[in-house]
Amino acid sequence: MRKYLVGGNWKCNGNLEFAKKFPAEVLNNLKFNPSKVDVVVAPTALHIPVVQSVVGNNVNVATQNLSLTGDGAFTGELSVGMIKDAGIKWTLTGHSERRTLYGESDQDVAKKTKLAIDSGFTVLACIGELKEEREGGITRQVNERQLNAIREECEDWSNIVIAYEPVWAIGTGLTATPEIA
Numbered sequence: 001m002r003k004y005l006v007g008g009n010w011k012c013n014g015n016l017e018f019a020k021k022f023p024a025e026v027l028n029n030l031k032f033n034p035s036k037v038d039v040v041v042a043p044t045a046l047h048i049p050v051v052q053s054v055v056g057n058n059v060n061v062a063t064q065n066l067s068l069t070g071d072g073a074f075t076g077e078l079s080v081g082m083i084k085d086a087g088i089k090w091t092l093t094g095h096s097e098r099r100t101l102y103g104e105s106d107q108d109v110a111k112k113t114k115l116a117i118d119s120g121f122t123v124l125a126c127i128g129e130l131k132e133e134r135e136g137g138i139t140r141q142v143n144e145r146q147l148n149a150i151r152e153e154c155e156d157w158s159n160i161v162i163a164y165e166p167v168w169a170i171g172t173g174l175t176a177t178p179e180i181a
Contacts, residue, residue, distance in 0.1 A: 016047070040060040
């Protein structure tokens with residue numbers, strides 16, 4: 001049987017106090033069977049070390065992104081080597097904001113996913129359609145396009161978790177029902 005996964009992406013939110021208190025007061029008090037459920041939290045890059053120092057062993061810490069460029073003169077990026085060195089084994093790829101605000105293409109997401117998989121990470125690969133794509137009746141085509149890009153790069157999907165996030169439901173008050181998902 002496949003494990004369940006519960007994840008939380010902090011996006012660009014929180015401060016040092018939150019990074020200390022939330023893991024200690026909430027995450028560490030969760031009651032779940034780690035052989036049946038993976039719990040993953042993706043704090044801001046700045047807060048990862050604090051979260052790692054506070055969070056219990058049953059909660060995984062992920063990066064929200066990773067760099068295709070590796071080590072070097074790439075201001076603001078997190079290389080695979082840096083992430084591994086920090087003891088992190090999970091990462092997100094393809095989050096809607098990375099796609100819509102920072103121009104990451106389906107191919108960029110696929111390459112990042114492959115790089116992460118080849119480096120031993122478990123990947124939360126995000127896919128999802130915009131409101132106008134949903135209203136235009138092309139949800140399936142958008143999600144297939146995003147998944148096919150990853151499929152073209154990755155043969156082994158054993159450490160890829162597809163995170164469907166309908167972009168139209170993020171922070172809008174609209175809800176994607178289980179039937180929609």
